Amino acid sequence: MAMVAVPDILAGLESAELVRVLPRWWADAGAISLYYASRHLLPAKTRFFIDFLIEAFKREDYARRFAGNLG
Known part of the structure; x- marks a missing residue:
């Protein structure tokens, strides 16, 4: 069991390889x-980089996917 940043384990959470123990x-x-x-x-x-990010x-819905309060 570990407390880690969602972006670091997002693929594992979305594939169900990892499970949130305390959602x-x-x-x-x-x-x-x-x-x-x-x-x-x-x-x-710099403007190109900002626009890219x-x-x-938006495209990857990172705001929702990175949210710590996902169940």
Whole structure:
């Protein structure tokens, strides 16, 4: 038995290889945030990376799938 971050074991949970022993108990590690120095003169590669992450989180439904309070 171990307490680990959901993203680290998500595949195991979704395949039922791993099982939550205490599904109503979790520790919230806080929000996932992306920080960058300024919105002004943002390099194109930085903007592309930000857009890529936003799209990946939407497409893969990571907000719901990473939630610690999943039963």
